[in-house]
Amino acid sequence: MQWRVPLSDLDYGTEEKDAACEVIDSRWLTMGGVTQRFEEAFAAYLGIDYAIAVSSATAALHLANLALGIGSGDEVIAPSLTFVATANAVRYMSASLIFADISGENDLCVAPESIRAAITPRTKAITVMHYGGYLCDMPAILEIAEEHALAVIEDAAHAPGAELDGRKASTWGDIGCFSLFANKNLATGEGGMIVTDRQDLADRIRLLRSHGMTSLTWDRHLGHADSYDVVALGYNYRIDEIRSALGLVQLGKLETNNGLRRSLGERYRAELGDVEGLSLPDFSNRGVSAAHLLPVLLAPSVSRKTFIEAMHARGIQTSIHYPPVHQFTYYRQGGSTPHLPLTEEVASREVTLPLFPTMTDAQLKSVLTEVKTALRGAAPQ
């Protein structure tokens, strides 16, 4: 399908091509000097002590749970309105996942009160997800975490560069996880970044990223080590130099591109804010968003299926963020399915519209026109 307006698109050009070619010419393909520079630049941008590049956000979330010592018998509280990887990372540890509800139709992030209500003596950690690039209510969530001595993991896959009270997403909790997947604000194809201010966690994560080995191929190449020991059961969650080079270029574009995303978001709001049949969540205007997604909620009387089919027929790609995790077959097995009324309500009416930094004025106007037409067709006659 050739979309007239895709849901998202890359901002890639000659800089990315040149950066990839430089790595190829250097003849050093995996974790080395470029990855180190990418990690340092990423940490400096966030204002955090340690950034560790990995193969995906899923790997980052797994390493976060591992480093915090989550295990069988423990409970981790997480939202259900998220990508399934947030939840899967808890299940990798054989820990129990306790789903919390969102705040409401205007704020699709996990609700602090719902987190508080889910705490038991077995709770070990809270994983939050900054939906669409808007930070969760981190001051309230950190207060709850401190009160109950719980660790906090931030799934910041939507939120590189987002901030609240001058503090960037991923720097609030114990560990932050980013995705560099092809459709994210900072894209390298596959890839992830895990960040923390705690040296003990950073050391553990570095070790587990590469087989629990005490030295890397790169260290031995530099003559820093001749052999190695294996001191933990690790994984291969490494990134490679080509993707780190792409990441460095994309990091340089992030602030500008997030600004473009936000202006497009404001134009959507100005044009669709008063349109009958849909609403745009404002996330309580918490902080500066990375504007990863443009979620709208259709009115209960509007048929989502008819609306989406009309948009697709006119060449406008849309998506749904997300089918709730607690309703997936795997998550329904062996236990009672929780009832999360706000998550279920919002998930049944949400549609994500195109938003990407290179979106043209003509593309935006097409989407706006087609939204209004599709709504007329999908509303009760």
Ligand SMILES: *Cc1c(COP(=O)(O)O)cnc(C)c1O
């Ligand atoms: C994309 C995404 C992930 C997974 O990222 P990968 O890099 O593809 O593993 C995890 N959580 C959220 C919220 C995401 O949007």
